[in-house]
Amino acid sequence: MSKLDNKVPEGPLSEKWTKYRSEMPLVAPNNKRNIEVIVVGTGLAGASAAATLGELGYQVKAFCFHDSPRRAHSIAAQGGINAAKNYQNDGDSVYRLFYDTIKGGDYRSREGNVHRLAEVSRDIIDQCVAQGVPFAREYGGNLANRSFGGVQVSRTFYARGQTGQQLLLGAYSALSRQISLGSVKMYNRHEMLDLVKVEGKARGIIARNLISGKLERFAAHSVVLATGGYGNVYYLSTNAMGSNVTAAWTAHRRGAYFANPCYCQIHPTCIPVSGDYQSKLTLMSESLRNDGRVWVPKSHVDVEAIRAGEIKPEELPEERRDYYLERIYPAFGNLVPRDVASRAAKYVCDENRGVGSTGLAVYLDFASAIERYGHSEAVSKNEPNASIEKVKEWGTAVVSAKYGNLFEMYEKITGENPYKTPMRIFPAVHYTMGGIWVDYNLETTVPGLFALGEANFSDHGANRLGASALMQGLADGYFVIPYTIGTFLANEIRTPKISPDLPEFFEIENDVRDRIKRLLNVQGSRSVESFHRELGVKIMWEYCGMSRNGEGLKIARDKVRKLRKEFWSNVYVPHTDSDGEEYNPELEKALRVADFFELAELMIIDALDRHESCGGHFREEYATEEGEAQRNDKDYTYVAAWEFNGLEDDPILHKEELVFENVELKTRSYK
Amino acid sequence: MSSETIKLTLKVWRQTESDPGRLEDYQVEINTHMSFLEMLDVLNEQLISEKKEPVSFSHDCREGICGACSLVINGRPHGPMQGTTTCQLHMRHFEDGETIYIEPFRAKAFPVIKDLVVDRSSFDRIIQAGGYVSVNTGGTPDGNAIQIEKDTAREAFDAAACIGCGACVASCPNASAMLFTSAKVSHLALLPQGQVERRARALKMVSRMDEEGFGACSNVGACEAECPKEISIANIARMNREYISGVFGSAKKV
Numbered sequence A: 001m002s003k004l005d006n007k008v009p010e011g012p013l014s015e016k017w018t019k020y021r022s023e024m025p026l027v028a029p030n031n032k033r034n035i036e037v038i039v040v041g042t043g044l045a046g047a048s049a050a051a052t053l054g055e056l057g058y059q060v061k062a063f064c065f066h067d068s069p070r071r072a073h074s075i076a077a078q079g080g081i082n083a084a085k086n087y088q089n090d091g092d093s094v095y096r097l098f099y100d101t102i103k104g105g106d107y108r109s110r111e112g113n114v115h116r117l118a119e120v121s122r123d124i125i126d127q128c129v130a131q132g133v134p135f136a137r138e139y140g141g142n143l144a145n146r147s148f149g150g151v152q153v154s155r156t157f158y159a160r161g162q163t164g165q166q167l168l169l170g171a172y173s174a175l176s177r178q179i180s181l182g183s184v185k186m187y188n189r190h191e192m193l194d195l196v197k198v199e200g201k202a203r204g205i206i207a208r209n210l211i212s213g214k215l216e217r218f219a220a221h222s223v224v225l226a227t228g229g230y231g232n233v234y235y236l237s238t239n240a241m242g243s244n245v246t247a248a249w250t251a252h253r254r255g256a257y258f259a260n261p262c263y264c265q266i267h268p269t270c271i272p273v274s275g276d277y278q279s280k281l282t283l284m285s286e287s288l289r290n291d292g293r294v295w296v297p298k299s300h301v302d303v304e305a306i307r308a309g310e311i312k313p314e315e316l317p318e319e320r321r322d323y324y325l326e327r328i329y330p331a332f333g334n335l336v337p338r339d340v341a342s343r344a345a346k347y348v349c350d351e352n353r354g355v356g357s358t359g360l361a362v363y364l365d366f367a368s369a370i371e372r373y374g375h376s377e378a379v380s381k382n383e384p385n386a387s388i389e390k391v392k393e394w395g396t397a398v399v400s401a402k403y404g405n406l407f408e409m410y411e412k413i414t415g416e417n418p419y420k421t422p423m424r425i426f427p428a429v430h431y432t433m434g435g436i437w438v439d440y441n442l443e444t445t446v447p448g449l450f451a452l453g454e455a456n457f458s459d460h461g462a463n464r465l466g467a468s469a470l471m472q473g474l475a476d477g478y479f480v481i482p483y484t485i486g487t488f489l490a491n492e493i494r495t496p497k498i499s500p501d502l503p504e505f506f507e508i509e510n511d512v513r514d515r516i517k518r519l520l521n522v523q524g525s526r527s528v529e530s531f532h533r534e535l536g537v538k539i540m541w542e543y544c545g546m547s548r549n550g551e552g553l554k555i556a557r558d559k560v561r562k563l564r565k566e567f568w569s570n571v572y573v574p575h576t577d578s579d580g581e582e583y584n585p586e587l588e589k590a591l592r593v594a595d596f597f598e599l600a601e602l603m604i605i606d607a608l609d610r611h612e613s614c615g616g617h618f619r620e621e622y623a624t625e626e627g628e629a630q631r632n633d634k635d636y637t638y639v640a641a642w643e644f645n646g647l648e649d650d651p652i653l654h655k656e657e658l659v660f661e662n663v664e665l666k667t668r669s670y671k
Numbered sequence B: 001m002s003s004e005t006i007k008l009t010l011k012v013w014r015q016t017e018s019d020p021g022r023l024e025d026y027q028v029e030i031n032t033h034m035s036f037l038e039m040l041d042v043l044n045e046q047l048i049s050e051k052k053e054p055v056s057f058s059h060d061c062r063e064g065i066c067g068a069c070s071l072v073i074n075g076r077p078h079g080p081m082q083g084t085t086t087c088q089l090h091m092r093h094f095e096d097g098e099t100i101y102i103e104p105f106r107a108k109a110f111p112v113i114k115d116l117v118v119d120r121s122s123f124d125r126i127i128q129a130g131g132y133v134s135v136n137t138g139g140t141p142d143g144n145a146i147q148i149e150k151d152t153a154r155e156a157f158d159a160a161a162c163i164g165c166g167a168c169v170a171s172c173p174n175a176s177a178m179l180f181t182s183a184k185v186s187h188l189a190l191l192p193q194g195q196v197e198r199r200a201r202a203l204k205m206v207s208r209m210d211e212e213g214f215g216a217c218s219n220v221g222a223c224e225a226e227c228p229k230e231i232s233i234a235n236i237a238r239m240n241r242e243y244i245s246g247v248f249g250s251a252k253k254v
C-alpha cells in the first residue's frame, strides 16, 4: 500500500497557507502568456477558476456541456454561503468555522485544507460584493446573515433563496469579461469524454461537440476539472438532470484516484417522491429549519387519521405532536446537521409514523414562526392588542419575505399552501463529499491534473455542513488554484505549446469513438432511462443509501454488475448516424449512465471497506444503542483513495492517514 | 391531494437541420401530478419503446432557476401559468381530452437546433459585451465597506433574478431582447459597484443586442407578462435612460 503525499505544508495551522503562498514558485507574467490551461466545467468552481486564471494571464480554454456557463448546476443552490466574517459579533472566527467543518465532517477531513478554506472564506464575500452580487442587507445597509444546521453562530450570507444563482452569475460575469478580453476561449455544449496524458502528465481532453456530435481534441499544459458531483448515480436526487460523473470518472480510469466515494449527503428537507414517473427531487432549503419545526404525530391513530384525511395536520393539538428533533437534540433542535436530521426522519418513518400517502414524509411546520414574527411585528407597530388574524397576517408577511420563493416552489409542485398547512418533507440525495483525490495543491494523482469544487473530495469529510459547498467551490476557484497551479506550471515554462495532433490524442480519440459505436450498436430493447432508474432507485438507494449493511452491499454489488452487463447488451440508443455524429441527447445520457454503473460499484466497494459509521456513511452494524453513528477512529481515520484496476478486478485501496494535531477527536454530539 | 389520469393529444414541433419542420401528433396518458417535462419524458419513453426518435427539448434543473427549459405551450412561452417556467408547470392545470401545442421559442437570434431546442448563445454575447463590473479577483474592499440600502439591494436583486431563458424574446412580436438586457443593465446600474462603467455598459450591451439580430422594442409589454421571473418592464425604461445618458454624456466612442 503506497503512501499518498498530501503535501500539506509544515508549521502552525493558522500560518500554513500564508507562509506557503508567499514561498510558492511563481510563473512570471510573460511566461503565463505562453501557457495554456484547460478548465472543464464552468459552475462556481470552474467559472471562478477560469476567470481568475485568465486575469492572471494564462491562456484558458473553458468547457461546459451546458448551452451557457450560467446554467451550471450551481445556479440551483438556494440557502447561502458561509464565511467567518463575524459581522454579527456572535463569537465567530476562522478557527470556529474550521472547527465546525471538521466536526461536521465527522473528523474525516484534512485539517490543513479546512483551515485554509475558513481563512479564504472572508475574501469570497468581499469579491462577490465587488462584482455586484446582491446579497441580502440589513436596514442599516450592512450584509445580513442567517444560521445553518450544525453551527451555533450566524455566518451564512444569502441572496433571498437564490444564493447560488447570484454567486454563479457573479462568476459568470467575471468569466464573460475574460471571454470578451480574449484570455478565455469558451466552448459551450462540449462534453469531455476522456483525458489525454502525454508522458504521464495531463495534457488535454477529448470532447464531444454536442451539436455536431463530432469528437474534438484539445491540448494544454495542464487540465483542471470542476465538473460537479455524482449524486445522480441514485437517479433521483436534488441535482440537475444533466449532472454526471463522466469527466471525473474518465480521469479516474486514466489514473486519478477516487476518494471516499461512499460519502453521500442525504438532505433532510426535500419534497417527497409522489410517483414513479418522477424525474428529480426538489430541495427545500435548509435555511427553512431556522424557522420551521419538524414533527410527526405521536400516535399511529393520528397518523392513520391524517392519512385518511379525517384530521388536517394543522388541526392536530400540540400535545399529540412529536417534535422529535427538539426532543432528542435539545441543544441544536431543528438545526442538527443534515445526516442526523435525515436519519431521524428515517427512524420515525420506520416506526410507521410517517405522513403523506406513502408514509415516507414528515412535517416541517411554520405555524409557530408565523405567530412569533407576528407578535414581534405587533410590538414594533405598537399594536399589542391586535387580533390573532392580524398577527398571523403580519407573521405570514415576515415569513414570506424570508422564504417566499421556496414556499411558492413548494406550492407549484404539490398544489398545497405551506402558509396554511405544514410542508411534507423527506430526505433525498443531495451532495457527494467523495470525489477525485487531491493534495493540498488540489492536484490529483495524475501530474498536471487538478480538481476543484464538488468534483474533488477535499474539505467536507464524511458530511458537509450547509452553505459550505458554495464556499468551497469559490475558494478553490478564486483563491486556491490560481496560486497552487503554479507549483506545477512553474516547471513547464519551457514546455512549448502542446499539439493536439500528438499520437496520444488520436489514440484516446479512437477509444472514445469505439465506446460510442459500441453503445449505438447494441440496438437492444430497453431505454437508457429505465436502466438509470433501476440502478439508482432499485439498487443504490435501496442498498447504499441512507443506511447500509454488509450483506446488502454485497447483494448490491452483484446486482450492479448484472445490470451493467444487461445495459451493454440490451440498451437502445436511438440514432440516425452510426458514429453518433449528430445532436443526440439520448447518446449523451447513455454515455453518462455507462459511467454511473462503474462508479456505483466503486461506491459499494468503498462502503463495504469502511467498517464504521461516520457522517453520510451509516453502516447499520456500527451504531450506538440509541441508533447514533459509531465511528471507529482507531482503524478508519483515513481517506480511502481508490486506484482503477480494470472492471473485472477489484480497485486498489490507498490510504491517506488523517492526522489531527489541532482538534481532539470526539463523538459528535448535538444533544 | 388526489391525482388522476388524463389523456392528451400533443401537437409537437419536429425539426432537424435538413428539414423546415412541422407539427406532429402524439397521444399520451399521464398523471396530473406530473410536471410538463415529466409528461414529455413519458412521451419520449413511449417513442423509444416504438424505436422512434424521441423529441429533443432543453431542460436541466427542473426547478425554475437554470433557464434551460423553454417551449411555447398553446401559444405562450412557458405555458399558461403566471410566473412559472415550463419545468415548474404541472399537469393539474390541464384537462382530460385537451390538445396541447408545443413549439420552440422562435426568433431570428435563436436558431432552432433540433425539434424544440434553440440556440440562445446570443444572450451570452450580450453579457460579454459589458454585463459585468470590471474587477479582478483579490484586493477588493471589505464587504461591509460598501453599504447598500435594503430597498436598493432588493430592487437590484429583482432585476438580477433573470434566468436568461429568452421567453421575453419569444413573446415579443419584434423578437426584442430589451427585457433581458435591461435586467442586467438595471441590476448593475442600481448598485454602487456598477456606477463607474454604467454608461459605457448600456451602450455596449444595446449595440451588441442589435448586432445579434434582436428586434427593436415598441412597448408591447408581452415580455413582462410572459417572463417567468416577473422581471419588470420598468427596467427597459431605466435602460433607455442609461443609454441616452451614455450617448450624450460620454465623450468616448464605444
Ligand SMILES: Cc1cc2nc3c(=O)[nH]c(=O)nc-3n(C[C@H](O)[C@H](O)[C@H](O)COP(=O)(O)OP(=O)(O)OC[C@H]3O[C@@H](n4cnc5c(N)ncnc54)[C@H](O)[C@@H]3O)c2cc1C
Residues within 6 Å of the ligand: A040, A041, A042, A043, A044, A045, A046, A063, A064, A065, A066, A069, A072, A073, A074, A075, A076, A077, A078, A079, A080, A081, A163, A164, A190, A191, A192, A193, A226, A227, A228, A229, A238, A239, A240, A243, A244, A246, A247, A283, A430, A431, A452, A453, A454, A455, A466, A467, A468, A469, A470, A471, A473
Ligand atoms: C438544489 C441544491 C441546493 C444547494 N444549495 C446549496 C447552498 O445553499 N449552499 C451551498 O453551499 N451549497 C448548496 N448546494 C451544493 C452546491 O450547489 C454545489 O455543490 C456546487 O454548486 C457545485 O459547484 P461546482 O462548480 O463544483 O459544480 P457544478 O455547478 O455542478 O458545475 C459543473 C460544471 O461542469 C460542467 N461539466 C460537467 N461534466 C462535464 C463534462 N464531462 N464536460 C464538460 N463540462 C462538464 C457543467 O456543464 C458545469 O458547467 C446545493 C445543491 C443543490 C443540488
Ligand code: SF4
Residues within 6 Å of the ligand: B161, B162, B163, B164, B165, B166, B167, B168, B169, B179, B180, B183, B226, B227, B228, B229, B230, B231
Ligand atoms: S427577462 Fe424574464 S423572460 Fe427574459 S430572459 Fe430574463 S427571466 Fe427569461
Ligand code: FES
Residues within 6 Å of the ligand: B058, B059, B060, B061, B062, B063, B064, B065, B066, B067, B068, B069, B085, B086, B087, B088
Ligand atoms: S429546467 Fe431549469 S429553469 Fe426549467
